[in-house]
Amino acid sequence: MPTPTGVGTEELRRANLRAILQTVHTHGPTTRAVLTKQLGLNRSTIGALTGELQALGLVSEETAAVGGRSGRPSHLVVPRPDNVVVAIDVGVDRIAVALVGLGGEVLDRRIRAHQRGEHDVAHVVESVAQMVDDTFAAASGRRCLGVGVAVPGAVRANDGQVRFAPNLGWFDEPFTELLAERLGRPVSTGNDANLGVLAEHVRGAAVGYTEVAYLSASVGIGGGFLVGGRPLTGASGYAGEVGHMQVDSQGPECRCGAVGCWEMKVGENVLLQNAGRLTGGGPPAVAEVIESARAGDARAAAAVEGVAEWCGVGIRAIVNLFNPEVVILGGCLAQVWRAAEPAVLHSFQRSSLMSPRAETVIRAARLGDDSPLVGAAELAFEPVLDHPQTVPQAV
Amino acid sequence: MPTPTGVGTEELRRANLRAILQTVHTHGPTTRAVLTKQLGLNRSTIGALTGELQALGLVSEETAAVGGRSGRPSHLVVPRPDNVVVAIDVGVDRIAVALVGLGGEVLDRRIRAHQRGEHDVAHVVESVAQMVDDTFAAASGRRCLGVGVAVPGAVRANDGQVRFAPNLGWFDEPFTELLAERLGRPVSTGNDANLGVLAEHVRGAAVGYTEVAYLSASVGIGGGFLVGGRPLTGASGYAGEVGHMQVDSQGPECRCGAVGCWEMKVGENVLLQNAGRLTGGGPPAVAEVIESARAGDARAAAAVEGVAEWCGVGIRAIVNLFNPEVVILGGCLAQVWRAAEPAVLHSFQRSSLMSPRAETVIRAARLGDDSPLVGAAELAFEPVLDHPQTVPQAV
Structure with missing residues (x-):
């Protein structure tokens, strides 16, 4: 029988880091006082944890003049939007590419129409990649945490293989692998509606x-x-x-x-x-x-x-x-x-x-036609939100 | 921050009691040796737990001549089928009532046809109750752990109110309450297909x-x-x-x-x-x-x-x-x-x-047309399987 003692002070610390980062990513800048209350932790623990997130470059702290009863200003923990992801929505008649900062703000956004004759996978990969290249060119000095893509089809979970996307004419296409190769970065792909419901759940009508x-x-x-x-x-x-x-x-x-x-x-x-x-x-x-x-x-x-x-x-x-x-x-x-x-x-x-x-x-x-795009961004943020300590140090 | 030490030796014991009872109920008589291995507990702990289940009258132990390498006979933990539930399946054209023993054996089974003109709730309650009375009359000396009913309709979770069962012509009928009153016992009611999938999952094709x-x-x-x-x-x-x-x-x-x-x-x-x-x-x-x-x-x-x-x-x-x-x-x-x-x-x-x-x-x-009936029995067993110590002592 496993002994319940001694389990997880390190585990708990990681869970708390995660909780703080997810809170400020989802709800925006939050005071230490609110975090202390929400997470049921004491002030010094919160201070240590936000300090670690600062050292990782994921949040900054600002002194906020919060009108509490004590009148004491509280530190405001702010997600740093120079941590970005690239979100891509491959539709049937258009491709959208956005640069989204930690905290959820859309910093840059490009749309390119594509037609039924241009759905060849190699063509779509190249088209997307050019838009991503342009996006990066306009985003120097930011740290890219990941690339997420929404496609209108069924996507195999383990490798991003697009099993069928009838409206693109795709059947068993290694779209994700090809795009990752072309970009020289890992790419995560999901079904557009699954990402849409995720986005609406985090930031929208759900x-x-x-x-x-x-x-x-x-x-x-x-x-x-x-x-x-x-x-x-x-x-x-x-x-x-x-x-x-x-x-x-x-x-x-x-x-x-x-x-x-x-x-x-x-x-x-x-x-x-x-x-x-x-x-x-x-x-x-x-x-x-x-x-x-x-x-x-x-x-x-x-x-x-x-x-x-x-x-x-x-x-x-x-x-x-x-x-x-x-x-x-x-x-x-x-x-x-x-x-x-x-x-x-x-x-x-x-x-x-x-x-x-x-x-x-x-x-x-509530996110209009952007739900899948916002969901693709959330998909790309997931690894860092789940394991803040694994954030890549290079751009 | 809640301290992880000191949590749950009592909680663990209850979880293990539950695990043993559920195992023998689902899979039938099981040796202590197998239980020891499956639950990752030591022999003396298993002995204490099965002893408690014996004292509660839920299992018996038999000495089995198991051909292990050691040749040592192992105690066989057997669910006692004199712990019974009554399972009822109210169909559109028939009512089925079964007496089911702990371990899942159907000990008695009655079917009565009813026609479209006989779907009035009071009539169905009386018809079911008479079948249950007959069932109990033939089952003296057994301990009834509960009554479960399957109905072809939508059932409100908290009180068993049948919200709609179009093929019975029922809309917002307090069927469960009426049957419980008539029987003088608590009754649990569920949707027939939900109970069917439960039964197939525990004992059938799923x-x-x-x-x-x-x-x-x-x-x-x-x-x-x-x-x-x-x-x-x-x-x-x-x-x-x-x-x-x-x-x-x-x-x-x-x-x-x-x-x-x-x-x-x-x-x-x-x-x-x-x-x-x-x-x-x-x-x-x-x-x-x-x-x-x-x-x-x-x-x-x-x-x-x-x-x-x-x-x-x-x-x-x-x-x-x-x-x-x-x-x-x-x-x-x-x-x-x-x-x-x-x-x-x-x-x-x-x-x-x-x-x-x-x-x-x-x-x-795999359970044929009996899936909902078997599921209704599982529904009735649930409280005791979840909390073996709360087993009623009277019949």
Whole structure:
């Protein structure tokens, strides 16, 4: 039987270092007094720990004139934003690259459109790498803690292999390995919706919830879930594929080979097509349709209404399956929700007998279309947040 | 900072008592030697703990002639089956009541058919209670540790209120409270599919798996899930409602008020109706249709084939969402799976691009239609397994 004595003063110290760093990264500058209270530690222990984080270059301390009852100023522990990560969101019609500082501020941000003909993996790797090179060129003197990427597909956990990303036409592509080689740095890759729900949980509309469904549509639909506060991964990391539930036996045929998948009813291009517009315009084109519908364009209005109804059908299935506290909608789903909430709810509540769904909150993602990008940054910060002492010393 | 010393010798002892009792309950009679090895305790500690369980009347010890290298006989720790629970499965067309001994053996078992007109809660409570009375009358001299019930609906965790069980026509019924009053004993109630997956995990086809989807159809379809080895409950205990995913915009209308729900495509009665038979005959009638199909009845064969295809559609959605290691089919789904596996798989694999589903194992429930009943027994055993020292002394 293992003896419980003597376990972990070093272990505890590391856990406390981690707790302080995660607190200031998530909530921003925090006084020592608040940290002392939150962590249940005494002042001198907090002082020693923040001193160690200062020596590691991860935080700085400022004297804050805090209006406490004692009037005594408290030291403010500030995450140092010259510790950065590169976050990358590879979408179907655009690539976004951001430089994000410890503490979560986006310091630099680039977007490049890419088209269906440019989804070849080597091409995407080169395109991303050039954007990253430009980002670094504009960010001298900062220490890079990692690179995180969001992709619209299923990613194998152990090596970042993209198993399938139908909307990019990728099947078993060693994207992560190729990008890491090209950049000369380690790269972490995750599914965009899984990273989206992570971001909304840390900094967005899901703060404080443990049962969360995040559904985001662009060309396809991604789903990311928290169950008991933990990401739903499934057996191999592929859980959350919400776009290919069959909702209609009548079609149309889907890129995946099946028929009547949910994402054939509610993506950006479906809405554009139903409104009689050219496909491929992304969120701005969707916004135009919604604007036209408001201005009285009957065809646009019918398209929005139709997509809204199909949104409700899918959300209903998800709520019945997961009984989440909150459903967070991103991308085109958020646009449609804002434009036609009653139509979404009407279809969502169609089987009125299933009463508990009345308890579910539905809301738009607070980080907008940036949830996956912010989640990719969090993915890149993870190693240092988990083990502050392993922070790389070089840039 | 809490001091780690001095924590838990009493706590540890209780955890070890629990571990021993759970081991013999789940795996049957076990030698002290095996327990010593599995729990990493020394022989005298195991002896003291099994002595305590003996004093509580929960286990007995037998001297087993075990052929070890030393030739020394080892004490066999045996769960005492005179500790019993009553397990109840309230189905749409039948009520099953079983007496189950510690160790999991079913000692007595009664089934009573009930029809659609007899679903009034007071009537069901009285019917169940009479069966339980008969069961107790035949079980004198045994110690009842609890009563567990499986119902085909959503059950509120804190008080057993049945929020909705559309196939019984129950909405916000205080079934658990009424039954406890009538029996003069505490009653624990759970959703039938949640209890089914629990039973398959402890004693059936899901032993050793942590990511499990259990799908079982009779009149409706229930779903029970393990995520990371833990039951998926959702925010309020209503997760796993798989029957009301819309799979077809063309209908038919469902009892729930919506259209084209999965359970309108694959229940027992759908199969019977499509085969031109009278509905309501339950599993035996389904077996007859399958038999007729094998014997060359074209209409029966088409009905089986059709339902099999719709089985595949729903399983595909579930696998895409949960990425389980194993999908366990119960009730009518198991019957159709055994009769028409290729048709189920053909439709399951229709979107061939989603490769990870090839890694998912699909199999019939090992406990057959008894999974919810066995799960209800496990639910009733839970308090004593968690706190062996609180075992009631009276019968």
